[in-house]
Amino acid sequence: MDLLEVEKLKTQALTDLDLVDSLTKLEEFRVKYFGKKGLVTVVTKDIVSLGADEKKALGRALNEVKSVIQGSMESKKLELEKSIPSQLPEFYKSLPGTRPEIGHLHVITQAIREIVDIFKPLGFTRVRYPEIDWEYFVFEALNIPEEHPARDEWETFFVDISRDEKYGRTVITPHTSSGQVREMLKGNLPIRMLNISRCGRRQADVRHLPTFYQFEGLVVDKGINISHLKGVLNYFVKNFYGPEREIRLRPYDFRFTEPSFEVDVLCSNCLGAGCSLCKEGWMELGGAGVVHPKVLEYGGIDSKEYSGFAFGWGVERTYMMKSGTQIDDIRHLFANDVRFLEQF
Numbered sequence: 001m002d003l004l005e006v007e008k009l010k011t012q013a014l015t016d017l018d019l020v021d022s023l024t025k026l027e028e029f030r031v032k033y034f035g036k037k038g039l040v041t042v043v044t045k046d047i048v049s050l051g052a053d054e055k056k057a058l059g060r061a062l063n064e065v066k067s068v069i070q071g072s073m074e075s076k077k078l079e080l081e082k083s084i085p086s087q088l089p090e091f092y093k094s095l096p097g098t099r100p101e102i103g104h105l106h107v108i109t110q111a112i113r114e115i116v117d118i119f120k121p122l123g124f125t126r127v128r129y130p131e132i133d134w135e136y137f138v139f140e141a142l143n144i145p146e147e148h149p150a151r152d153e154w155e156t157f158f159v160d161i162s163r164d165e166k167y168g169r170t171v172i173t174p175h176t177s178s179g180q181v182r183e184m185l186k187g188n189l190p191i192r193m194l195n196i197s198r199c200g201r202r203q204a205d206v207r208h209l210p211t212f213y214q215f216e217g218l219v220v221d222k223g224i225n226i227s228h229l230k231g232v233l234n235y236f237v238k239n240f241y242g243p244e245r246e247i248r249l250r251p252y253d254f255r256f257t258e259p260s261f262e263v264d265v266l267c268s269n270c271l272g273a274g275c276s277l278c279k280e281g282w283m284e285l286g287g288a289g290v291v292h293p294k295v296l297e298y299g300g301i302d303s304k305e306y307s308g309f310a311f312g313w314g315v316e317r318t319y320m321m322k323s324g325t326q327i328d329d330i331r332h333l334f335a336n337d338v339r340f341l342e343q344f
């Protein structure tokens with residue numbers, strides 16, 4: 001041990017200290033030099049074992065070095081403490097934490113579950129049928145033959161697969177009514193079907209999406225008539241929207257029901273008074289009617305013995321008509337902006 005080494009120790013320590021940029025590293029530095037086996041500590045012990053003269057000279061030099069290092073450590077500490085806000089230590093006990101985000105079901109999944117729950121006590125069972133299906137189930141078996149102009153209403157996407165001789169072309173189902181004849185062909189009577197599935201149509205604006213969900217009810221039994229249909233629709237609307245929302249049936253024309261209706265419900269905003277949202281007090285839900293005998297025959301059911309009713313509505317549209325939702329553009333539902341979705 002000589003003066004040179006003591007001097008080297010100082011240079012090394014000051015260089016190390018320069019690199020210290022956090023309180024944790026400063027503590028590491030302290031241990032490295034002044035800890036039990038620290039570099040300064042060890043040298044101090046060495047000097048103690050030297051002869052008197054040497055001890056005196058080196059001891060003084062070492063004490064100076066020690067105080068230089070300790071002084072620099074002190075100023076380093078002050079400097080670091082001042083800059084704490086911009087470089088927080090790894091763990092700050094008193095700082096309020098950020099809660100981990102917990103997701104929830106998509107608003108349309110919630111709506112579908114609510115619809116299923118409302119229909120369940122009436123004996124309806126949820127089923128699903130292909131989302132890509134043949135024209136036969138989508139149109140033909142619903143009494144809409146190939147060249148019939150009514151097909152235009154369904155703005156259908158065709159799939160590029162070669163035509164089947166019996167079932168025709170392949171399409172993305174434009175409505176859940178394609179499940180009606182499929183359900184009948186299962187041969188289990190009576191029927192209380194709730195078919196909820198994804199549909200596609202060539203459309204896109206504030207009220208329409210190219211892909212959306214529909215829920216379709218179908219009841220087939222002996223002695224079913226229009227009053228059963230009205231009762232079920234009324235029951236659903238009161239449960240889904242609330243007791244103040246009345247329904248109204250408007251005559252319409254669907255080829256697969258006769259008579260056919262459009263079902264309206266009192267506007268969520270004005271409850272019938274008329275406002276900018278609904279114009280004349282009512283909002284349109286969707287179609288319904290008494291199953292056409294020809295459709296029953298396509299499903300292998302004797303239309304003299306059995307009758308039925310059906311209804312089919314868009315899930316998104318139905319949900320948007322709940323009071324208080326205030327969704328002015330249907331496309332928000334699937335834009336996947338969390339700021340929008342987390343509200344529901």
Ligand code: PHE
Nearest residue numbers: 175177287288289310311312
């Ligand atoms: N499928 C029809 C539509 O999408 C609605 C409907 C269903 C009408 C059942 C009558 C009976 O427009």
